[in-house]
Amino acid sequence: MSAPAGAFLMNLLDAAAPAAAAAGAATSAAVSAVETSLGKPTASSIGFFFVIVVLTLIITWWAARRTRSAKEYYAAGRSVSGFQNGLALAGDYMSAASFLGIAGLVATKGYDGMIYATGWLVGWPALMFLVAEPLRNLGKYTFADVVAFRLQQTPVRIAAAIGGILTVLVYTTAQMVGAGNLIRLMFGISFEVAVVAVGVVMLMYVLFGGMIATTWVQIIKAVLLLLGVTVLTMMVLAQFHFNPGELYGAVAAKYGQSALEPGGLVSNPLDAISLGLALMFGVLGLPHILMRFYTVPDAKQARKSVLVATGFIGYFYIIIPIVGFGAAALLPGLSEGGLGRELITSFDKGGNMAAPLLAEHLGGTAFLGFIAAVAFATILAVVAGLTLAGASSLSHDIYVSVIKKGEATEAQQVAVARTATIVFGSIAVLLGMVFKQQNVAFMVGLAFAVACSANFPSLLLSIVWKRFTTAGAVSSILTGAVLALTLIIIGPTVWVDVLKHEQAIFPLKNPAIVSMTAAFLVGIVVSLMAPERRAEELFEDEKLRTYLGVGAE
Amino acid sequence: MPKNAKAILQSPAFLALVRKKWLVSITLTIALFVVYYGYILLIAYDKKALAQKVGEYTTLGIPLGVGVIVLAWLLTAGYVVWANGSHDAEVKRLRDQVQP
Numbered sequence: 001m002s003a004p005a006g007a008f009l010m011n012l013l014d015a016a017a018p019a020a021a022a023a024g025a026a027t028s029a030a031v032s033a034v035e036t037s038l039g040k041p042t043a044s045s046i047g048f049f050f051v052i053v054v055l056t057l058i059i060t061w062w063a064a065r066r067t068r069s070a071k072e073y074y075a076a077g078r079s080v081s082g083f084q085n086g087l088a089l090a091g092d093y094m095s096a097a098s099f100l101g102i103a104g105l106v107a108t109k110g111y112d113g114m115i116y117a118t119g120w121l122v123g124w125p126a127l128m129f130l131v132a133e134p135l136r137n138l139g140k141y142t143f144a145d146v147v148a149f150r151l152q153q154t155p156v157r158i159a160a161a162i163g164g165i166l167t168v169l170v171y172t173t174a175q176m177v178g179a180g181n182l183i184r185l186m187f188g189i190s191f192e193v194a195v196v197a198v199g200v201v202m203l204m205y206v207l208f209g210g211m212i213a214t215t216w217v218q219i220i221k222a223v224l225l226l227l228g229v230t231v232l233t234m235m236v237l238a239q240f241h242f243n244p245g246e247l248y249g250a251v252a253a254k255y256g257q258s259a260l261e262p263g264g265l266v267s268n269p270l271d272a273i274s275l276g277l278a279l280m281f282g283v284l285g286l287p288h289i290l291m292r293f294y295t296v297p298d299a300k301q302a303r304k305s306v307l308v309a310t311g312f313i314g315y316f317y318i319i320i321p322i323v324g325f326g327a328a329a330l331l332p333g334l335s336e337g338g339l340g341r342e343l344i345t346s347f348d349k350g351g352n353m354a355a356p357l358l359a360e361h362l363g364g365t366a367f368l369g370f371i372a373a374v375a376f377a378t379i380l381a382v383v384a385g386l387t388l389a390g391a392s393s394l395s396h397d398i399y400v401s402v403i404k405k406g407e408a409t410e411a412q413q414v415a416v417a418r419t420a421t422i423v424f425g426s427i428a429v430l431l432g433m434v435f436k437q438q439n440v441a442f443m444v445g446l447a448f449a450v451a452c453s454a455n456f457p458s459l460l461l462s463i464v465w466k467r468f469t470t471a472g473a474v475s476s477i478l479t480g481a482v483l484a485l486t487l488i489i490i491g492p493t494v495w496v497d498v499l500k501h502e503q504a505i506f507p508l509k510n511p512a513i514v515s516m517t518a519a520f521l522v523g524i525v526v527s528l529m530a531p532e533r534r535a536e537e538l539f540e541d542e543k544l545r546t547y548l549g550v551g552a553e
Numbered sequence: 554m555p556k557n558a559k560a561i562l563q564s565p566a567f568l569a570l571v572r573k574k575w576l577v578s579i580t581l582t583i584a585l586f587v588v589y590y591g592y593i594l595l596i597a598y599d600k601k602a603l604a605q606k607v608g609e610y611t612t613l614g615i616p617l618g619v620g621v622i623v624l625a626w627l628l629t630a631g632y633v634v635w636a637n638g639s640h641d642a643e644v645k646r647l648r649d650q651v652q653p
Binding site for chain 2: 311
C-alpha cells in the first residue's frame, strides 16, 4: 500500500515489532564488502526513468486533446473497457511500497511477510459483492454522488467530502513520505528533490490529461510492475530448477525451518481481526479506487474490472513472497559466508531494498535500473490517482454541488477541477515534506481506518437501507472519522511509539472493529430517531437505477 | 421517472431479483470471511498446524496462504459467472419492460 507497507503493518499488528522499522532508517552502505550501484544514479536507471517519463508525457499530451468536458476530466468519458479499468485499478492499488515492503518483510522475517500479502487482497471480492455495481449505477464522478443521491445535498456532500478528502490526504502523505525515502535510497537524490519530482511529473499527468492520462499511466505502471516482478520471480526460480521446494530448502538451510513458519505476527487475535476489517472494508471506502468505477460504460464492465483487478493483484501478492525468500536465500552477506539478511538490513532496517538488491545480484546493473524506474513509475501512478480523487472531491462535491448548487457549465467545472488539482498536488508535496520524519505506519493505518469507518458505512447504508436519512449519514461519517482518528492517536502506534507514553489508552493498533461498528450504529440510530419521508420515497425510484441501471450516467 | 416504474418495482420478478442479488452477495461475503478469518485465527490459535511440513521443507502455511488468495479470486469469479448469466438475463428482461 503505502510506503514500506510491510514494516508499517508489522507495527500495526504486532506489539513486539521493532518500532524503528520505519522508512528511511538507512545506514551507510560503506560497511558492505559487496559492490552495488544501489543508491547511485546509473546510466541504466536514468535511461529507463527517462523512457518512462517521456512515454507517459506523450500519452498525457494525447489525452489532453481529448479532455474537454467534466466527464472526460473526471471519468475518461466513461469509455474505458472493463479489462483496461481492471489493470488501472491494479495500478492504482499496487504501490512501490507493497512491492518493496512485502518482499523485504518476507526476506527479513520469513513467513510472517506472507500473512500481510493475503490481507491486502481480501477487500477486492468484498468490493465486488457489496458496492461495485450499485456504485457504478448511482454515481457520476465521486462516491459522495451515491451517498447524497436521495438525501439533502449540502450537508451530505460536505460530510462525505470531509471523509473522502481526509482519507485521500492521509493516504497521499504516506505515499509521498514513502516515495521520498524510496527514491532517496534507490537513486541517491535528496528527499526533498524526490518529493518535488514526484509532485511535478504527477501534476502534469493529472492537470493536462485528467482521468484519461491517469488511467493510461496506471495501466502502463501495472504492466511494467507485473512484468518486472514476474521476471525477478523467474530468475529466482531458475536458480532452484523451478522447484519452490528447493528454494524453501535453501532458506531453511540458512535461517532455520522457523523462517517458513508463522512467527509472532498474529499475537493478539482481536487486533488481527480489527486489522482484517480495516483492510477488507477500507478498500470499499478508498475514494481513488471507487472513482475508477465511473470510467467504465456500465455495471457489467464494472464487474469485469474487479475480476481483472483481483486476478492481477492476487497474482502479484502470490509471487512477491518468492522474491522475498529468493533475496534471503541468494544474496551474499556483508562478509565471507555471511547471511543475505545482513546485507538487506544494512541498507534499510525495514528491508525495503531486498528486491532491488536481488535484481542487481541476478540481473546486473541494467536490471536494477529497470526495477528502480518501475518503482518510480509505480509511485507516480498511485499519487496521480489520489490527486485526481482529492481534486474531484474538492471541485465536484464542494464547489459544484454545494457552492454552485449544481449549476455550473462544463467549462467552469473543468477549470475548477484543474485548479483543485494544482491545490491538491501542492498540498501533497507540502505534506510529504512536513511529515518527512513521521512514522508512516500511523498514516497507513489511519487511511484504512478512516476509509472503512467514515466512508464505507454511509455508502453501504445509502445503497441498501430505505430509512437512511441525511442526519444519519452526516453523523455516521463524522463519528467514523473522529473515532478512527482519536483511537489511533490514543492507541499503541501513536501514544506509545510516537509520543513515548508508557501504556496506550486504547489497546488496539487498528480501531476498525470499534470505529466502523460505531459508525454503523450511529447512522442507524440517528436515522430511526427522525425519519425523512422524501428520502424514503426517493429510495423506491432509486432502485430502478441501482438494480436495473435505468437512468445511470 | 418511467411511467410504469411503480408496477415494475412492485412486481414479484423485481423483488425476487433484488432478494437473489443480496442473497448471493451476502453468502459470498460470508464465505470470504470464513476463508480469510479462518486462516488468521488458525495462525493465532494453532501455529503448530501451519508449521507442519507438507514437503521436505515446505510448511502447510505456504500453500494455505496462497490458497486464501486463490479462493478469494475464485469467489469473485463465481460472482461474475452468476451475474453474467441468469442475473444479467433477468435484469435485461425487466429493463426492457420499462416504458420511458
